[in-house]
Amino acid sequence: MTTIETLLTRPHTSIIQTYVEQLETGTANNSMIINTNTTKEMLLGPLSKSSPDEIIIGQVKVEPVTGLKLLGIHITSDLKSNTHIDKICAKRFLAAVFLKQLKRAELDWPRTNCVISTYQLSDRY
Secondary structure (H helix, E strand, O other), X not given: OOOOOOOOEOOOEOOHHXXXXXXXXXXXXXXXXXXXXXXXXXXOOHHHHOOOOOXXXXXXXXXXXXXXXXXXXXXXXXXXXXXHHHHHHHHHHHHHHHHHHHHHHXXXXXXXXXXXXXXXXXXXX
């Protein structure tokens, strides 16, 4: 995973396209490719309400988004943590419901431990 960042100033002149072109050259030289399906553009702060220059990788325009998940953290363009907290709470609520269902099933301890361990592994990945 590669993250490119730059500071935009008015009137939205950015050197990000230059960085992207250098990244394209570097990946081509090392027999790698950039996955344009998962490449996103997000502006942070007050400039996120305006539209800067488009970023192009090869022939593909990079999709602008207002939020994304980076290294397990949900980030929004307004830099609020509401989305991240909501996602964590929803995931933990489902875990609590699952544990309640296990309790109702009245499984013996070794089986319950195995099921809980399996759930914890699948929750992480």
